[in-house]
Amino acid sequence: MKTLYYTLTLALFFSSQMGAQNITNGGFENWEVAEEFDSPVDWSNTDLEAGFFTSAISLSSDAVDGQNSVRLETIDETDDGIFGFVLAGEFGDDGPEGGFPFTGEVEGLRGHFKWDVQPGDSANIIMVAFNGGEMVEMAVEKLVGSEDMWTEIDMTFQSGAVEVDEVLVAVASSNALEDEYVEGSWVMVDDLTMMNGDTEIGGVPNGSFEEWEQFSYEEPVDWNTTAFIGISLVEQVSDAHSGDHAVMLENMYLEEYDEYAEAYLINGEFTEDGPVGGQDYTLRPEVINGYFKYNPQGTDTGFVHVQFWNESNLIGMAVVELFETSEYTMFSEEIMFFGNETPTHFTLVATPGNETGSVLYLDDLEFGGVTGLEEPQELEGIVMKVRPNPTRGDLTLYVSADLKITEILMYNAYGRVAFRQTGERFLGKGEPISLNLWGIDSGVYQLVLMTEQGIVTETVVKQ
Incomplete structure (x- = not known):
């Protein structure tokens, strides 16, 4: 997958041609008080x-x-x-x-x-x-x-x-x-x-608990964000690509909690197993478009990640890796579907990375179509087996047919590439390929075998 970055002029052309499909409140114009709670003074x-x-x-x-x-x-x-x-x-x-x-x-x-x-x-x-x-x-x-x-x-x-x-x-x-x-x-x-x-x-301060202070924070409507009491890592800003508002995500060190906190924006919810839920959606767009500004710290990388689901089955995704830019810049990322199933919903997550001080601005997120792009298809009838699964580090995979591999990828629950092995090679039926996964964290991953004929996928659990 190759991310295409366009100039503003080219971006305006595409936005008029794509017939974009809506991401609810993708322009971040609508905000609401997400939660209010009281604390005794x-x-x-x-x-x-x-x-x-x-x-x-x-x-x-x-x-x-x-x-x-x-x-x-x-x-x-x-x-x-x-x-x-x-x-x-x-x-x-x-x-x-x-x-x-x-x-x-x-x-x-x-x-x-x-x-x-x-x-x-x-x-x-x-x-x-x-x-x-x-x-x-x-x-x-x-x-x-x-x-x-x-x-x-x-x-x-x-x-x-x-x-x-x-x-x-x-x-x-x-x-x-x-x-x-x-x-x-x-x-x-x-x-x-x-x-x-x-x-x-x-002598006991506020011993009758008569005095209370109220804490609240705002979130964009239909989105969930990272927030601590009195501190929001995701904020409404007037520095927008279009309209009155955009969203800003900033990783922070929270001195009062002695904790480093990463900013996230999600249209679903985070669980121990990763992002779940999202927006009901039954179309198959070809690209995800949006505008961003990004000020990373060190070698940090920001991400926008979208996953398409048919109920509990992952059927498509796109991962946008963002680079440093002080002006709003358009991205347009091809969405890769693994088969012909129709989505029931999609989950979208954005983050400025994991370094303290990295700041990401986002605006005008939308789906669209780009003519002439061929969609990789999941190969029907071809089975990939992985052993052992779960694995502590060493993994061997086999396929049930002869294939020409171009790339092997593993995505974590947040859509980040945790493992990549590139280079074309022929893989015969039943021939093993060994992968060294000792360097990746424990969790549930999507293993994607990219071939000239199409895509083969499997879920892998790393202990």
Whole structure:
């Protein structure tokens, strides 16, 4: 497959001749608020730590003091565990590291709670006292069973009142201290205050959970994007090829999460097995066209990748590799179908690559037809066998007929070429070809055998 890049004049000619078929909102003119969620002011929590909305923490109007409380729920009991928590202070890998400023004597914590904790689990209430940068006392209360009425709970330090300059307070819907999570455990929290004897001395920031801030981000209509709370890696821009808007994708280092994040734009959804879903579509276009600007970092490469599906069967694809350009430039990439089946839908993914700081602008994506291009056909009745499958690295393939091979390709779930072997050679029926796949990542791949007669495909799993 060879990507054809045209000048603006030639691009205008083709756009008038192709009779383009529509990619919904391919001009990125229409945008909408994709998600809105609330976070209690002054409290770190599940969503802020994860960087996305989890539903493990939510605002509730069922309150003891004021109008609001917070509800925490465990929604995943896998090894990673997604449990609801709020934290005023800092927890590190080795435990509590600091709290919010408070100077004076503190003996304990009082709050109001409701809970329904699943068997084998316990909700945690944690209070830690610091002085001079050192942890001086810690108290933990475990909630088990169920209580559907607001219940006042007092917890105290074992040594009584201690002099502090920082205090940490945390509540979790599961036994986070021992990495035990049972899905469905929940706890509601309101009216937290520090205590000295029987005296409420306040001090817990936003302890009644009255103050919340709302986070939201925009996405182009009919597209999904990479976004973290308060940070969008895919944005609407007015620097467009045509119309009022285009889309910009930027890979970033997110300091608050200490994480490198890659920007993606997809008309379906990402799963552990790669992109799925997309736009319903029953035509067989010959090319995908679009306009782009690209500022890569280092040797990075941007991609636009489209896959055509008949239900769960991959029947066609195109991969556009993008180069550096500061002006909008047209691409037109031939779509390769593997047979004669009609699509039911297509999945389209775009990314600026994987280097931090790479930026990609896209606009005016559309399908079209180009006369005179011959479509490679999947060879009927010819079988390719691969062994072993799954493989750890060494793979041997055989075909059931004599073929003249021009290229061997393997595409990963995101449409990137993970393996390429070029050079013409004759392959006899039953003759083995050995491939060395030790250098590619684990995953599911599409193995494509390009021949003079047509195409043979097979799915390969790399362990």
